[in-house]
Amino acid sequence: MKDQMNGLTKSGKIIIYLYMLFTCLVSVFPILWIFLSSLKADPMKNPGLSLPTELSFDGYIKVFTELHVLDYFWNSFKVVSISVFISIIMISMSSYVIARMEFRGKKLITMMLYSTLFIPATAMTFPVYRLVNVLGIYNTPLALMFVYSCSGIAMSFFIIRNYFAIIPKDLEEAAEIDGASYPQIFWKIMLPIARPGILTAAILSFINNWNEFYWASMLVINPKELTVPALLAQFTTDFNTNYNGLFSAIVVIILPPILLFTFASKYFIEALGGGAVKG
Known part of the structure; x- marks a missing residue:
């Protein structure tokens, strides 16, 4: 630069x-x-x-004392962390297969994965709501984990797939000569090399799910299981809005993503720069 x-x-x-x-x-x-x-x-x-x-500072005092924001933080962290872990594992494996192997229907599968980027959440409201009820996980953290694990697939797939695609094939060929299987090549060689791209996708997914409000307000209504975005609704009634408390809650909510991005910015730069793969 x-x-x-x-x-x-x-x-x-x-x-x-x-x-x-x-x-x-x-x-x-x-x-x-x-x-x-x-x-x-x-x-x-x-x-x-x-x-x-x-x-x-009345808004901040109310957020921490009356509304117990740390409980919301724990609910969000639990749901988002588990869903991101599941999502990244699935997408990493599918990205590796599509980026490094040739098979029939590869272009069709890639197109289907990318097409999820253009599907708005509102269009999936009824099918997802009905499926969550059929599975018996409505009004539980499992409902949000289920939805978040399947959200943001296109962006994560785009980042991880492109990172796998630039890794030299000589590494795989050398591992195959040494007798390594495909799972061993993926877990022990490809995954560590693609770490910057995978972490970038994971952090973006974490931030998006942390700030997500639509599904969080629809699928979970139990006050003890509400996530951080649902905290904002506590300051609005039919007749009045506590703007001081609302703005204070927003500041508290956006701090974790900002700090996360600040400490992990080097992975973004490395991923955008194509990594440091040496042959």
């Missing part, structure tokens, strides 16, 4: 820096706006990106 920047003209560098600055401002603006609003006693009286005239 540094070498590429050195090859640009001065005007080109200025344009790139201005674009990056604009992108940062657009990304940070909503987070900063929500954070400042959470510190205002009544955000509607002093709306917008402005400093609070008087600091108010």
